[in-house]
Amino acid sequence: MGPGPSDVPDRVLGALARPTIGHLDPLFVGLMDDIKTLLQYAFQTTNSLTVPVSAPGSAGMEACFVNLLSPGDTVIVCRNGVFGGRMQENVERCGATAIMVEDEWGEPVSAAKVAAAFAAHPEATTLAFVHAETSTGVRSDTAALCALARDHGALSIVDTVTSLGGIELQVDAWGADAVYSGTQKCLSCVPGLSPVTFSPAAVARINSRTQKVQSWFLDMQLVMGYWGGESKRAYHHTAPINTLYALHESLLMLREEGLEASHARHHRNHLALVAGLEAMGLEMAVAASHRLPQLNLVRIPPGIDDAGVRQTLLTEFNLEIGAGLGALAGKTWRIGLMGHASTATNVTLCLSALGVALARQGLAVSTERALAAANAVLAS
Amino acid sequence: MGPGPSDVPDRVLGALARPTIGHLDPLFVGLMDDIKTLLQYAFQTTNSLTVPVSAPGSAGMEACFVNLLSPGDTVIVCRNGVFGGRMQENVERCGATAIMVEDEWGEPVSAAKVAAAFAAHPEATTLAFVHAETSTGVRSDTAALCALARDHGALSIVDTVTSLGGIELQVDAWGADAVYSGTQKCLSCVPGLSPVTFSPAAVARINSRTQKVQSWFLDMQLVMGYWGGESKRAYHHTAPINTLYALHESLLMLREEGLEASHARHHRNHLALVAGLEAMGLEMAVAASHRLPQLNLVRIPPGIDDAGVRQTLLTEFNLEIGAGLGALAGKTWRIGLMGHASTATNVTLCLSALGVALARQGLAVSTERALAAANAVLAS
Numbered sequence: 045m046g047p048g049p050s051d052v053p054d055r056v057l058g059a060l061a062r063p064t065i066g067h068l069d070p071l072f073v074g075l076m077d078d079i080k081t082l083l084q085y086a087f088q089t090t091n092s093l094t095v096p097v098s099a100p101g102s103a104g105m106e107a108c109f110v111n112l113l114s115p116g117d118t119v120i121v122c123r124n125g126v127f128g129g130r131m132q133e134n135v136e137r138c139g140a141t142a143i144m145v146e147d148e149w150g151e152p153v154s155a156a157k158v159a160a161a162f163a164a165h166p167e168a169t170t171l172a173f174v175h176a177e178t179s180t181g182v183r184s185d186t187a188a189l190c191a192l193a194r195d196h197g198a199l200s201i202v203d204t205v206t207s208l209g210g211i212e213l214q215v216d217a218w219g220a221d222a223v224y225s226g227t228q229k230c231l232s233c234v235p236g237l238s239p240v241t242f243s244p245a246a247v248a249r250i251n252s253r254t255q256k257v258q259s260w261f262l263d264m265q266l267v268m269g270y271w272g273g274e275s276k277r278a279y280h281h282t283a284p285i286n287t288l289y290a291l292h293e294s295l296l297m298l299r300e301e302g303l304e305a306s307h308a309r310h311h312r313n314h315l316a317l318v319a320g321l322e323a324m325g326l327e328m329a330v331a332a333s334h335r336l337p338q339l340n341l342v343r344i345p346p347g348i349d350d351a352g353v354r355q356t357l358l359t360e361f362n363l364e365i366g367a368g369l370g371a372l373a374g375k376t377w378r379i380g381l382m383g384h385a386s387t388a389t390n391v392t393l394c395l396s397a398l399g400v401a402l403a404r405q406g407l408a409v410s411t412e413r414a415l416a417a418a419n420a421v422l423a424s
Numbered sequence: 425m426g427p428g429p430s431d432v433p434d435r436v437l438g439a440l441a442r443p444t445i446g447h448l449d450p451l452f453v454g455l456m457d458d459i460k461t462l463l464q465y466a467f468q469t470t471n472s473l474t475v476p477v478s479a480p481g482s483a484g485m486e487a488c489f490v491n492l493l494s495p496g497d498t499v500i501v502c503r504n505g506v507f508g509g510r511m512q513e514n515v516e517r518c519g520a521t522a523i524m525v526e527d528e529w530g531e532p533v534s535a536a537k538v539a540a541a542f543a544a545h546p547e548a549t550t551l552a553f554v555h556a557e558t559s560t561g562v563r564s565d566t567a568a569l570c571a572l573a574r575d576h577g578a579l580s581i582v583d584t585v586t587s588l589g590g591i592e593l594q595v596d597a598w599g600a601d602a603v604y605s606g607t608q609k610c611l612s613c614v615p616g617l618s619p620v621t622f623s624p625a626a627v628a629r630i631n632s633r634t635q636k637v638q639s640w641f642l643d644m645q646l647v648m649g650y651w652g653g654e655s656k657r658a659y660h661h662t663a664p665i666n667t668l669y670a671l672h673e674s675l676l677m678l679r680e681e682g683l684e685a686s687h688a689r690h691h692r693n694h695l696a697l698v699a700g701l702e703a704m705g706l707e708m709a710v711a712a713s714h715r716l717p718q719l720n721l722v723r724i725p726p727g728i729d730d731a732g733v734r735q736t737l738l739t740e741f742n743l744e745i746g747a748g749l750g751a752l753a754g755k756t757w758r759i760g761l762m763g764h765a766s767t768a769t770n771v772t773l774c775l776s777a778l779g780v781a782l783a784r785q786g787l788a789v790s791t792e793r794a795l796a797a798a799n800a801v802l803a804s
Contacts, residue, residue, distance in 0.1 A: 049665060052444040060666060061441035064432040064614055066744050098616065099479035102661035103641045133640050228662055234444055236478065236616055236664030258638045260513050261483045281482035282608055284616030285429060286440060287667060364446050 045394055046366040047178050047339055048206065049228035049235045050382035052290075056233055059293035060286050067283045075292055076271060076283075082295035086208055086231075086303070087223065087241045089215035093264065094241040095271045096227070096291055098284050101205045104224030104238025106134055107262040108201045111242075111250050112170060112222055115139030119170040120161045120198075122153040124184070125177035126369055127203055135172070138258065143168065149371045150341070152334045153184040155192060162196040171200050176207035178229075179369040181341035181378060182334050183211065187218040194219055199246055205229060208239065209298055209383060210310045210338035221246040227287075230310070230338055232383030233294035236287045297384075310337040312422065313386045317379065320395040320418035324402075324409040329376045338386065340379040341372070348405050350374050356401040363397050388422045425774055426746040427558050427719055428586065429608035429615045430762035432670075436613055439673035440666050447663045455672055456651060456663075462675035466588055466611075466683070467603060467621045469595035473644065474621040475651045476607070476671055478664050481585045484604030484618025486514055487642040488581045491622075491630050492550060492602055495519030499550040500541045500578070502533040504564070505557035506749055507583055515552070518638065523548065529751045530721070532714045533564040535572060542576040551580050556587035558609075559749040561721035561758060562714050563591065567598040574599055579626055585609060588619065589678055589763060590690045590718035601626040607667075610690070610718055612763030613674035616667045677764075690717040692802065693766045697759065700775040700798035704782075704789040709756045718766065720759040721752070728785050730754050736781040743777050768802045 065072055083094045097104045109131070113119060117140040121131045124147035135142040143165050145157045153173050162168060171193040175186045186202055193200040199221040207213050210230030215223055221243040228235035242250070242264065250257075250264055257263040261281065270280035298306060314337030318328060321342055329341035344350050350367065354377070357363040366378035379394060381387075395418055399411030445452050463474045477484045489511070493499060497520040501511045504527035515522040523545050525537045533553050542548060551573040555566045566582055573580040579601040587593050590610030595603055601623040608615035622630070622644065630637075630644055637643040641661065650660035678686060694717030698708060701722055709721035724730050730747065734757070737743040746758035759774060761767075775798055779791030 046446050049444050049446065049662060052666075057441040057443070057666075061437040063437070064429050064608075066426050066429065067615070069738075069744065099483060099641065100661045100664065103479060103483075106639065106641045130640070137636055137638050137640055226662065228444075234664065234666040235447070235662040236667055256517055258517050259486065260510070260517055261479065261486045281480045282429060282606065282615040284480065284614065284664075284667070286432075286437075286614040286670075287616055287664070290666075358449075364449065 045380045045385060045390055046364045047378045047380050048226070048382055050230070050232050050380060051385040052232055052234055053297070053384045055297065056290050056293045060234060060290040062286070062289050064285050067285055068279070072285065073277065075288065079288060079292050079295065080271065082292065082299060083239050083241070085299055086239070086295060087215045088213065088217065089241050091215065091241045091243055093247050093268060095267060096288065097238040097240055097262065098281060099238060100235055101224065101226035101238045103262065104226070104240050105130065105203060106259065107238070107240055107264065108222040108224050109134040109138055110257050110259045110262055111264045112199060112201060112246060113138040113140045114253065114255055117141070117170065118143060118165055118168045119172055120145060120158060120165065120168045122147070122158060122173035124151055124153055124180065124182060125149050125174065126179035127174045127177060131172045149180050150182060150330055152182050153189060155185060155188045158189060158192050162192065168196065168198055171198050174203040175213065176204065176211065176336050176339070178206045178339060180372065181330050181336045181339040183336050186220065190219045199249060206336065206339060209306055211307055211336065215241055227291055227294065230383040231294045231298065232385065233290050234287060236284060237291055310381065310386045313337070313381050313388060313391050314340065316388065316391045316418040316421035317381060317394065319421045320391065320414040323417035324395070324399065324411070324414040329372070338380060338382045340381065341376045342379060343376055344374070345407055348402065348407060352405060353401040356404055357397050361393065361397040363393060365394070391418050391422070425760045425765060425770055426744045427758045427760050428606070428762055430612050430760060431765040432612055432614055433677070433764045435677065436670050436673045440614060440670040442666070442669050444665050447665055448659070452665065453657065455668065459668060459672050459675065460651065462672065462679060463619050463621070465679055466619070466675060467595045468593065468597065469621050471595065471621045471623055473627050473648060475647060476668065477618040477620055477642065478661060479618060480615055481604065481606030481618045483642065484606070484620050485510065485583060486639065487618070487620055487644065488602040488604050489514040489518055490637050490639045490642055491644045492579060492581060492626060493518040493520045494633065494635055497521070497550065498523060498545055498548045499552060500525060500538060500545065500548045502527070502538060502553035504531055504533050504560065504562060505529050505554065506559035507554045507557060511552045530560050530562060530710055532562050533569060535565060535568045538569060538572050542572065548576065548578055551578050554583040555593065556584065556591065556716050556719070558586045558719060560752065561710050561716045561719040563716050566600065570599045579629060586716065586719060589686055591687055591716065595621055607671055607674070610763040611674045611678065612765065613670050614667060616664060617671055690761065690766045693717070693761050693768060693771050694720065696768065696771045696798040696801040697761060697774065699801045700771065700794040703797035704775070704779065704791070704794040709752065718760060718762045720761065721756045722759060723756055724754070725787055728782065728787060732785060733781040736784060737777050741773065741777040743773060745774070771798050771802070
């Protein structure tokens with residue numbers, strides 16, 4: 045129950061361990077087509093360039109930046125947590141200039157500040173921000189931010205690593221242009237792949253580049269040739285065959301449950317966890333309007349030893365929760381309820397375990413009251 | 425029995441499917457240390473920067489180039505197959521100049537030509553070449569080429585994707601500076617990781633860079649911080665946990681067998697296959713002195729339909745062999761005997777199946793004689 049990787053269901057691990065076949069085998073090529081279709085459903089898009097990058101989410105982020113940016117570009121980058129800073133690194137390593145829009149860690153991206161940044165930098169070609177900040181548990185208004193980019197003739201790059209499958213994400217309806225995610229959060233697949241999707245406008249920008257993409261491995265024109273379209277597939281790299289089996293299975297599971305049902309489940313378990321934590325006397329660190337149901341930031345009560353509590357959970361309950369990051373380090377815990385791990389059982393386990401760990405440090409909390417509050421939500 | 429991915433043993437698939445734990449879990453951190461030690465054994469090196477890049481071999485190649493090169497550098501690149509061309513792409517995308525040393529596909533890299541290139545380009549900082557060319561089945565003299573680089577004050581970048589575990593590879597004794605490999609060839613692990621190792625001289629060059637590495641994901645200074653040394657591990661990206669379980673298992677298997685025994689097994693099965701193919705009247709496409717035992721290039725006899733034979737093998741014998749590439753396309757097959765798949769059984773299966781497929785196209789070959797020749801080698 046940390047910030048990911050989330051627990052991987054047996055069905056996905058079983059798929060992972062199927063015999064490795066050749067990456068040019070006709071059966072595997074069929075699987076690649078299925079994965080594209082299933083990813084389009086997960087992203088709610090008809091973008092034909094919708095594929096998993098053969099590396100973790102950080103590489104998916106880099107794929108978006110190196111393909112869309114050219115040296116000299118101006119990019120508005122929103123930072124309200126760890127990953128905005130990483131975006132800045134990516135922009136600068138592309139030889140582009142990052143105009144930073146800063147918000148407090150724990151707050152969503154301010155659309156007003158972004159509008160002001162566009163007004164001050166009409167030359168900006170791209171807006172980059174994080175939909176669901178894994179470091180803070182905050183959701184930003186992706187539809188509004190993408191609309192701002194579009195209104196200023198810019199393309200949007202959106203980090204959906206933690207949102208995909210857990211909360212609403214409408215790539216087409218919201219007009220997001222380059223979107224990357226990870227497999228190890230709400231998809232409950234193993235880490236190692238980064239689903240990405242590029243809008244027609246993003247593809248047009250890629251196809252009109254005058255300078256080659258600085259990364260050969262992440263060059264989407266080459267990746268497009270490999271994942272196929274009209275023409276014959278061209279060998280680019282050896283796909284991580286088994287991890288793709290696992291992604292296929294986890295995407296099938298998401299489609300079987302249905303996106304809306306998955307979102308509703310994440311929301312319900314989140315409300316139950318919050319009710320339980322609050323009944324215990326703990327406080328959430330993020331305003332209710334911006335909370336991610338899949339990643340819950342809880343304030344560490346005064347006098348409680350952060351690492352000690354996490355150690356008790358890990359060694360006595362086999363339960364991992366995440367530490368706070370940056371300005372929130374030592375002040376918050378990050379409790380994940382992601383994908384397959386977003387269950388009533390995990391809500392109950394976490395509340396019970398926290399009750400014991402806090403009592404160990406002399407903070408008397410009523411686990412009974414917490415469980416009753418959580419169960420009331422789960423039963424509703 | 426193609427050019428890779430090779431068959432993955434059940435023991436490795438079983439490790440792959442173990443429950444996913446957190447990438448910061450103390451147990452996982454211990455596994456990372458074990459993997460480093462096992463990789464040092466496989467590479468025959470004491471280099472402390474010896475880690476698996478969290479992406480396929482192509483990304484390992486890119487990691488070597490983007491970390492060692494800076495814009496304006498001159499690099500001597502040897503091309504005697506597909507992967508030399510890919511190296512050229514990498515050099516140019518780093519803003520460096522590639523001086524190409526060309527050899528025929530099917531021939532090893534000529535040390536004399538490399539010496540001439542260094543004489544003509546004393547400003548060259550780096551020499552890049554392929555130890556075992558997957559596209560042609562040719563081995564080049566890595567010790568001699570690394571010595572040439574050293575003699576000219578240059579660092580060497582060596583592609584060992586297909587050699588690691590299958591033939592002798594002495595990173596320290598040969599003085600190779602930046603070496604990358606893949607997991608899906610002679611290690612018989614699933615694809616998706618690229619073991620790399622950097623010599624102290626390579627690390628010194630990385631640490632003295634004045635310009636950031638253009639790839640954030642592949643920046644070895646950041647990767648070093650994650651894979652640890654003296655200091656605390658710093659989060660860089662989410663490691664592909666399960667694939668690392670599999671790599672750990674396959675490296676354990678290699679150490680259990682022993683490098684020399686593994687090389688001897690690859691060599692014996694190769695000799696048996698060649699004896700069988702020649703007894704069948706087929707010809708090898710590479711001179712005996714340069715042949716890779718793990719990847720056997722066979723000339724397609726006149727009048728035989730390349731794709732038809734491979735189709736028969738695949739559909740009737742569940743056996744994949746590789747097509748020729750580039751100038752060798754349609755003229756050769758590439759038969760892999762890699763890692764776990766380098767067995768007497770596979771030699772026999774391949775000879776028998778080829779006998780049927782060739783007979784189907786009207787070429788009468790004596791499978792009986794081929795099997796006798798192969799078995800004579802296997803029994804010796």
